[in-house]
Amino acid sequence: MSKRTTLAAIRFGYGLPLPMGAPDSPETILALLAGPDLAAQSSPTVASADLIPNLQELREIQKTGKKDIAKIPRRDALLQGFNDAAQEAVKITFARALDSADGFRERLTTFWADHFSVIAKRQLESLFPYSIVDEAIRPHLTGTFADLLTAATLHPAMLSYLDQSSSIGPNSRLGKNQGKGLNENLAREVIELHSLGVGADYTQSDVTEMAKILAGLTLNPDLVMEFQPRRAEPGPRVLLGKTYDAGGIENIRAALRDLALQPATGQHLARKLAVHFVSDTPSPDLVQAVAAAYNGSGGDLMATYTALLNHPAAWTQTTEKARQPFDFLVASLRALGVTGAQLQQMPYKEFRGQILAAMAGMGQPFKRPSGPNGFEEAAEEWITPQGLARRITWAMRVPPRLVEPLPDPVALAQSCLADRASEALLWGAARAEDITQGVGLVLASAEFNRR
Amino acid sequence: MAGSLDRRGFLRGLGGVLGCSVAAHPMLTTVTMAGANGGRPLGDHRLVVIIxxxxxxxxxxxxxxxxxxxAALRxxxxxxxxxxxDGFFRLHPAMGxxxxxxNKGQLGFVHATSTPYRDKRSHFVGQDMLEAxxxxxxxxxxxxxGWLNRxxxxxxGLTSETAYSIGQVAMPLLEGPAEVRNWSPETTLLLTPQARLLFDRVYESDPLFHAASQEAMELADAGNGDMEMMAADPSQMAGLKVQDVEQLVDYAAGKLRQDARIAAFSMSGWDTHRGQAGGLSKSLARLQYAILRLQTGLGAQVWGKTVLLAMTEFGRTARENGTAxxxxxxxxxMVMAGGALNGxxxxxxxxxxxxxxxxxxxDLMPTTDVRAWAAHTIRxxxxxxxxxxxxxVFPGLQMGKDPRILL
Known part of the structure; x- marks a missing residue:
C-alpha cells in the first residue's frame, strides 16, 4: 500500500483498512462522489414525513382524551416512536461511515452537518438532527452551496433550533393583532456562521433586515415548514445594500442565494474546509485556491472539493489534526473489523453505553454540540488530559466487549496505520502484558488519533 | 466562526512552543507580594471566575x-x-x-457593564474577547x-496547583504559558505500571499527547478519577443538571481549601431568545446553587477570603423580542459573591x-468596562x-478610581 493511499484513507475518509472498492486518488474519489449517494439509498433513515401520522394521532389523544387513562399506553407508544426513529438513525449514521466505500462523502456529510448544527429540543423533534442530514444536506452535498444553504435554512430542524418558527414580523397581520415580533436568532447565525462568517463586512442592521426577510417561516402542527404571509414583515428590505421586494418566500430564497454568492462566503467556507480536512493552520495558498474555485464557479461544491483535492497541500504527509471522537470511534471500529450490520444488531442500550457515552466523555456528545457553531477543530481542543484519558480508557476496555478474538496488536497496528505505525508503537504493541493492552495501546496511540 | 478569528485554536496550537519560552515572554514581570503567606505568592485570597x-x-x-x-420594554x-x-433594583426570584x-454584604452586582466588544454581537467572538x-x-x-493566565x-514561584480550569468546556481565560491544572469530573484513567511505561514511550515523540497523558495520569493518581461514565443519550433532552454543577463546585472548593488560589469554570444556558421566563429561571437556579454550594464547601474561613465573579460575553436587548x-x-x-466582597x-x-x-x-448602554471591575478585584x-x-493583564485598560468593591 502506498503512502498516498494511507493519507487518502485517513485524511479524506474514515481510515484503514479501506472498504472494498474504496478509491484512493483525487480523480477516483471525486468520480465516486459525483455519482449517486449509495449509502443513503441502501440504508435510509425514517423520513420525517413518516412520523406525521404519529403527530396527528398524538394531537387527537391530547384533544379528546386528556384524562382518559386507557389512552396513556397508546400515547406513550407513539412518543416512543420518535425515540426509536432517532435511535435507529444514530446507528445508521455510524454504519454508513463505517462501511461506505465513498468515504469522502461520509466525511463531507459530517462536516456539513456540523456547519449546520442543530439540536433536538424536545422528544417530538428527536429525529430532526438526522432528518436535516438526509433531507437537506446529503441531497445537496455535491450541488451548489446556495441550494445547500437554502435547504438547511428552511429545514424544520433549523427553524425550530434557532427559534425561527416563532419569529413574527412586527408589522405583519399577526404581529399587529397579537403585538408579537421578531426573534433574530436564525438570521444572525445564517450570516455569522453559515454564510459570510463573523469576520465579514456586515452590521447589526443586516441581521435585523435578515430577520425581517425570514419572518413568515414557521412550522405547522405536523412540524412541516410553512411560509405564512400573515407572519411576514411587509415592505422591501435592504440586506448588504441590496433591496429585496419580491415579497414572500421568494425574498428568502433570493437573499439566501445572494449570501451564498458573496465572496466572503467562499472565503469562509474554503478556510473551514481546509481547516477541517488538512490542517488547523492551513497554508494561505490552499485556502485561496479553494476560495477561488468556489467564487469562480458560483459556489459549485464539486468544483470546490476538486480544488481542495487537487492542491498539493492536501497531499503533504503531515498529521497535525486530531481525529474528533466520532472519527476516532468509527476508525477504531473499522480497525477492529466491526461492521455496520453488527452495530445495527447491537441492543441500543449497549450501543449507547459502549459508544455514545464514551464519545460524550471524549468531549463530543453525539449531535449535541454546545451551540450552533458546532464542535471545535483544533487538536488541542480534543487531546486534553480528560479527553485523552477517555480515549485510552475506551481503547483498553471496550474492544474485548465488541470483538472476539481480538486481533494481534502488531498486525492491528500494521493494518490500520500501514506506513504510519512508528517503531516505538510496534515495539510497544509487541511488549504489552496482554492482547487487550496491546490493542489499547495501538488505538490510543498518537499515530492513530492524528490525521 | 471565522477561522482567522479563532483565537482558541491559535493559542493552543502555540501552547507547547510558548510553554518553553516563559522566561522570554515580553510581558513577564516579577513582583514581590506584600505580605505573601509563607512565601506563597498570591497570599491567602481566592478568586473564582465563572464564565x-x-x-x-x-x-x-x-x-x-x-x-x-x-415596564414598557419588558x-x-x-x-x-x-x-x-435597594428600592430601585429588584432581584430575579430564581436567585431569591x-x-x-x-443582607450580609456577601453578594453584589455591577450593572450596565460590558467588555469592549461592540456591534456584531457574536457569542463566540464576544466570549473570546471576554476571556482574552x-x-x-x-x-x-x-x-x-487569557487574562487569568497573564x-x-x-x-x-507559583506551582501547578495554584490555578484550576475545571470542567469539560475549554477555558481560554486560563490558557497560556503559565502552568494551570485542568480537570473535569469524568476523568478516569486506571493503567497498570507496564501500560504506563508503554504509553510513555509511545507518546514520547508527540508533545501534545505526551503532555496530556502525563497530566491525566497525575490527576488519576491524585484520586480524582474513576467515576462511572455518565450515559449520554442524544435522543433525550439533556441540559446541565445540578449534579454537574455540584461536581464542578465541589472539586473547586476542595482544591481552594488547599493550595489553589484561582479556579474557573463555565456555565451555559443563558441564550434566551425565546420563552426567557422559564429558561432563565433554570439557569439562575443553577448559578444560585453554585454560589451557595461553594460557600458551604469552602467553609467560613476560606469563604471569608474569597471573591467569585460571574461574567458573561454581553447583555441582551433592552426590549423583549417577539417571542417572550x-x-x-x-x-x-456581572454577579459578585464571597466573604471578601464589599457587597x-x-x-x-x-x-x-x-x-x-x-x-x-x-441595548443597555454600558457605562463601565467589565475588565476594570475584575482588575480592581485582583488588585x-x-x-x-x-x-x-x-x-x-488587561492591555489598554484604564482602571479608573478604586470603587472599593472588597472589604
Whole structure:
C-alpha cells in the first residue's frame, strides 16, 4: 500500500483498512462522489414525513382524551416512536461511515452537518438532527452551496433550533393583532456562521433586515415548514445594500442565494474546509485556491472539493489534526473489523453505553454540540488530559466487549496505520502484558488519533 | 466562526512552543507580594471566575423596576415577585435564596457593564474577547493567552496547583504559558505500571499527547478519577443538571481549601431568545446553587477570603423580542459573591432606559468596562500593581478610581 493511499484513507475518509472498492486518488474519489449517494439509498433513515401520522394521532389523544387513562399506553407508544426513529438513525449514521466505500462523502456529510448544527429540543423533534442530514444536506452535498444553504435554512430542524418558527414580523397581520415580533436568532447565525462568517463586512442592521426577510417561516402542527404571509414583515428590505421586494418566500430564497454568492462566503467556507480536512493552520495558498474555485464557479461544491483535492497541500504527509471522537470511534471500529450490520444488531442500550457515552466523555456528545457553531477543530481542543484519558480508557476496555478474538496488536497496528505505525508503537504493541493492552495501546496511540 | 478569528485554536496550537519560552515572554514581570503567606505568592485570597456562556440578560436578573421605562420594554418579563434590593433594583426570584448573602454584604452586582466588544454581537467572538481581556484594538487572533493566565505569568514561584480550569468546556481565560491544572469530573484513567511505561514511550515523540497523558495520569493518581461514565443519550433532552454543577463546585472548593488560589469554570444556558421566563429561571437556579454550594464547601474561613465573579460575553436587548425572549445586546450584569466582597450594593452608573439612552437605541448602554471591575478585584485580593494590570493583564485598560468593591 502506498503512502498516498494511507493519507487518502485517513485524511479524506474514515481510515484503514479501506472498504472494498474504496478509491484512493483525487480523480477516483471525486468520480465516486459525483455519482449517486449509495449509502443513503441502501440504508435510509425514517423520513420525517413518516412520523406525521404519529403527530396527528398524538394531537387527537391530547384533544379528546386528556384524562382518559386507557389512552396513556397508546400515547406513550407513539412518543416512543420518535425515540426509536432517532435511535435507529444514530446507528445508521455510524454504519454508513463505517462501511461506505465513498468515504469522502461520509466525511463531507459530517462536516456539513456540523456547519449546520442543530439540536433536538424536545422528544417530538428527536429525529430532526438526522432528518436535516438526509433531507437537506446529503441531497445537496455535491450541488451548489446556495441550494445547500437554502435547504438547511428552511429545514424544520433549523427553524425550530434557532427559534425561527416563532419569529413574527412586527408589522405583519399577526404581529399587529397579537403585538408579537421578531426573534433574530436564525438570521444572525445564517450570516455569522453559515454564510459570510463573523469576520465579514456586515452590521447589526443586516441581521435585523435578515430577520425581517425570514419572518413568515414557521412550522405547522405536523412540524412541516410553512411560509405564512400573515407572519411576514411587509415592505422591501435592504440586506448588504441590496433591496429585496419580491415579497414572500421568494425574498428568502433570493437573499439566501445572494449570501451564498458573496465572496466572503467562499472565503469562509474554503478556510473551514481546509481547516477541517488538512490542517488547523492551513497554508494561505490552499485556502485561496479553494476560495477561488468556489467564487469562480458560483459556489459549485464539486468544483470546490476538486480544488481542495487537487492542491498539493492536501497531499503533504503531515498529521497535525486530531481525529474528533466520532472519527476516532468509527476508525477504531473499522480497525477492529466491526461492521455496520453488527452495530445495527447491537441492543441500543449497549450501543449507547459502549459508544455514545464514551464519545460524550471524549468531549463530543453525539449531535449535541454546545451551540450552533458546532464542535471545535483544533487538536488541542480534543487531546486534553480528560479527553485523552477517555480515549485510552475506551481503547483498553471496550474492544474485548465488541470483538472476539481480538486481533494481534502488531498486525492491528500494521493494518490500520500501514506506513504510519512508528517503531516505538510496534515495539510497544509487541511488549504489552496482554492482547487487550496491546490493542489499547495501538488505538490510543498518537499515530492513530492524528490525521 | 471565522477561522482567522479563532483565537482558541491559535493559542493552543502555540501552547507547547510558548510553554518553553516563559522566561522570554515580553510581558513577564516579577513582583514581590506584600505580605505573601509563607512565601506563597498570591497570599491567602481566592478568586473564582465563572464564565456565563450564551449572554445572560442582566436586565432580567437585576431588574431596574425603579426606571420609568422598564415596564414598557419588558411587558411580559417584568416580574412583580422579584425581591427588592435597594428600592430601585429588584432581584430575579430564581436567585431569591441568595438574599441572606446580600443582607450580609456577601453578594453584589455591577450593572450596565460590558467588555469592549461592540456591534456584531457574536457569542463566540464576544466570549473570546471576554476571556482574552483585550479591547477592540487588538485582533483576537493575535492574543495568545487569557487574562487569568497573564495574571499568573506576573507571579514568581507559583506551582501547578495554584490555578484550576475545571470542567469539560475549554477555558481560554486560563490558557497560556503559565502552568494551570485542568480537570473535569469524568476523568478516569486506571493503567497498570507496564501500560504506563508503554504509553510513555509511545507518546514520547508527540508533545501534545505526551503532555496530556502525563497530566491525566497525575490527576488519576491524585484520586480524582474513576467515576462511572455518565450515559449520554442524544435522543433525550439533556441540559446541565445540578449534579454537574455540584461536581464542578465541589472539586473547586476542595482544591481552594488547599493550595489553589484561582479556579474557573463555565456555565451555559443563558441564550434566551425565546420563552426567557422559564429558561432563565433554570439557569439562575443553577448559578444560585453554585454560589451557595461553594460557600458551604469552602467553609467560613476560606469563604471569608474569597471573591467569585460571574461574567458573561454581553447583555441582551433592552426590549423583549417577539417571542417572550431577548436577542443579543451589549450592556449587562456581572454577579459578585464571597466573604471578601464589599457587597450588598449595585455598582456602576445607571444610564437609564429611555430610547435615547440605549446603545444604538437597542441595548443597555454600558457605562463601565467589565475588565476594570475584575482588575480592581485582583488588585484588592493580591495587591498587584495597577500598571501591571493595565498593561499586561488587561492591555489598554484604564482602571479608573478604586470603587472599593472588597472589604
Amino acid at each position: 456565563l456562556r450564551g449572554a445572560m440578560d442582566g436586565l432580567d436578573v437585576v431588574q431596574p423596576q425603579g426606571d420609568a421605562d422598564y 411587558p411580559t418579563l417584568l416580574n412583580p415577585q422579584a425581591t427588592d434590593l 435564596d441568595l438574599m441572606p448573602l446580600w 481581556g483585550t479591547g477592540m484594538d487588538v485582533p483576537l487572533n493575535q492574543v495568545k493567552d 495574571l499568573l505569568q506576573t507571579q514568581d 425572549g431577548t436577542d443579543h445586546g451589549t450592556g449587562g450584569v 450588598g450594593k449595585i455598582y456602576g452608573d445607571w444610564p437609564g432606559l429611555s430610547e435615547a439612552n440605549l446603545y444604538e437605541r437597542r 484588592g485580593l493580591y495587591g498587584i500593581d495597577q500598571s501591571l494590570l493595565e498593561n499586561t
